[in-house]
Amino acid sequence: MTTSIESQSKGTSSFVPMAIVAGLFFILGFATWLNGSLMPYLKQILQLTPFQASLILFSFYIAVTFTALPSAWVIRKVGYKTGMALGMGVMMLAGLLFIPAAKTQVFALFLFAQLVMGAGQTLLQTAVNPYVVRIGPEESAAARVSVMGILNKGAGVVAPIVFTALILDSFKDRVGTELTQLQIDEMANGLIMPYLGMAIFIGILAVLVKKSPLPELESEEDDNETKEKGHIKAALSHPNLALGVVALFFYVAVEVIAGDTIGTFALSLGVESYGVMTSYTMVCMVLGYTLGIITIPRFISQPTALMISAILGLILTVLIVIGDNDSYAIANTLLVPFGGTALPDTLLMIAFLGLANAIVWPAVWPLALSGMGKLTSTGSALLVMGIAGGAFGPLFWGITSSLTSLGQQGGYMVMFPCYLFILFYAVKGHKMRKW
Template identity: 85%
Template sequence: MTATTQQKRNSFVPMAIVAVLFFILGFATWLNGSLMPYLKQILQLTPFQASLILFSFYIAVTFTALPSAWVIRRVGYKNGMALGMAIMMVAGLLFIPAAQTQVFALFLLAQLVMGTGQTLLQTAVNPYVVRLGPEESAAARVSVMGILNKGAGVIAPLVFTALILDSFKDRVGTELSQTQIDEMANGLILPYLGMALFIGILAFAVKKSPLPELEQEQEQESTQGQTKAALAHPSLALGVVALFVYVAVEVIAGDTIGTFALSLGVENYGVMTSYTMLCMVLGYILGIICIPRFISQPKALMISAILGVILTLAIVFGSNDSYAIASVLLVPFGGANLPDTLLLIAFLGLANAIVWPAVWPLALSGLGQLTSTGSALLIMGIAGGAFGPLFWGLASSGESLGMQGGYIVMLPCYLFILFYAVKGHKMKSWSK
């Protein structure tokens, strides 16, 4: 048996465990796309109030990313994973009193705690993908984990709909009585209790698993100095902004599509996130096949941004009464007859899929010893997921724009990504 074969065999079980964790991360994240319109219907929320459901989840990254790194240094990677899932379990249990009392603030608290647990879990689990296995195949492992994460985004809304939403399809577009509201709210209790128990069992299993402990890196003596030096590189600083606006549009496309579908009277609004995630998975696979074999990373990023601009304008100015796309792509194969605007939002998944993997190497290029600091700064870009839906909610609440017009907030985001693809990533100094 060769050393390489032995290494692959030794890393198989740890990578299988990590794969499960990436799926759990994706499942809990993209469940928000179904939860948001469901709570909007139950609690009779405005678009802005509904956007706070996503804001409270993603804002946790901003406040807990650095503390999570500190926790990992103190307890180790494996214990950090278990602790992150334990926090997610607590979040799942918090949904029970939130559903029973129908207090919006409790739902927001549960979302905040869920985001906190996810941040800790991500901080602990991501290094395993790179460091458990040969360095030359790290990119392939990252791609597989990305597909698992987005694949969970396809499945999560379907599970939510099957367990919770199917019983209440006839209530879309109707004024609910208090009895009906209570019934719908209580429908959340058993599924979230089951999810909490499952995550708790998984946390215990990870704690007792044969996951090897990764060697801790030595702390930098001057974090502030490292950060300032890293941000002196325009390609990195602009890359952080690019990832911020990217995550903003990714979350808008994935998590507001169900709320928009609810406003159009679509009964299966809970599964709409699956459409966007399916397009993201397809885009991810296309990226793996084409980059860099047929197309460079900057050019792929440029094409993604241009596609995002075109789709955004088509969504804002499109007709909700047109079903041309569905009549060609879905209805002949037994699919749902959905408005063009909804499917155009789902197609944003294709535009968004390869932005994250394209920006990272461009932003970190030439950083040398500052690479780890640059990576930490790029992770902070995930906070865009908190603010993108918030701006969409504010724009949607205006009488002149409405939900459909609110998607115009994505236009400057895609234009900035286009700028980064064409020029931003090439900038070596701020003076040029």
């Protein structure tokens, strides 16, 4: 018989479970936000179009669509803790797949490795997110998720810097030049050791988590009367959950566009430091999470924070699309006087989207899972399916980039309807308890 983490935490400190979960959020962030550096790097090596480059993100995030609900089934069978270990095992396998992909330089192998990495992340996400929501009072869940978000996005700051230090620094002089086959081979082989090291580290961590004192959440009984379709139908009968899934779909779409296409856009502008551009967005997200911890629920409610985030996202989207790529006013004010790099205003406004995006995930999760009870793991799996937005956001950005006269800059207009729906959920959608 499993014991709920809520009841167990009454008698013992929740510090150890939260410390373990925090480490997992860091690993999730590191593996996820490597994509922001990997995408322009592969674009350069394999000479990809913006649309083809967006498939690198598509293959990673589309895995969520067909593995989220099976992940919930696995967790009901083996438990949350074993589910986390299995998720990391799949991520380890994905890291190893990058080795033959780099040696052969076959684009399809890179996409397959990304697909497997996305599947492992989905299983880990489905298992780990309910811990944060259910380890304390529901009204302060957004603050706890914000703490995890700082670690997740903090890893997003670190990952591009590590990628650049281990791989990209030796090849900065090749931006905007036509590569020889020897140079392409050299750049591709540079991926092997970092991904091998990451695979080994994640594998060791999976074993440690399996043997850790992490308490088990109370799980639903998978009896004969309540089949998988019944779980899904019951969960989707809650409008706040169903609309929350859509809100997260649009949120992850804009989050991934802001975090992972900024490097590709920077490469198109001839910025040599394109590999670390994701770090700029992640720094803004960490700042946003910190503000969330300070203000929620002490000064503002979760829905209010969500509304402010959506409005800021709408404003920034307009400014990015109509902005001047030759203007450096923001960098000259905020970065250059302190020894920072001079970057175009449009790039920095994409980074500022991190502020708009930071609170959305931690605010939507508790609002969507409110009142779900024993349907929590199915609700969690459905919410994790919203991560599929990360597949389609960059894809539509790539398509729109090819169709507008503004090119990649014009592609960012696809974010506007996404923020509009998030605004709707903040104002009305989360309050709905009946269709």
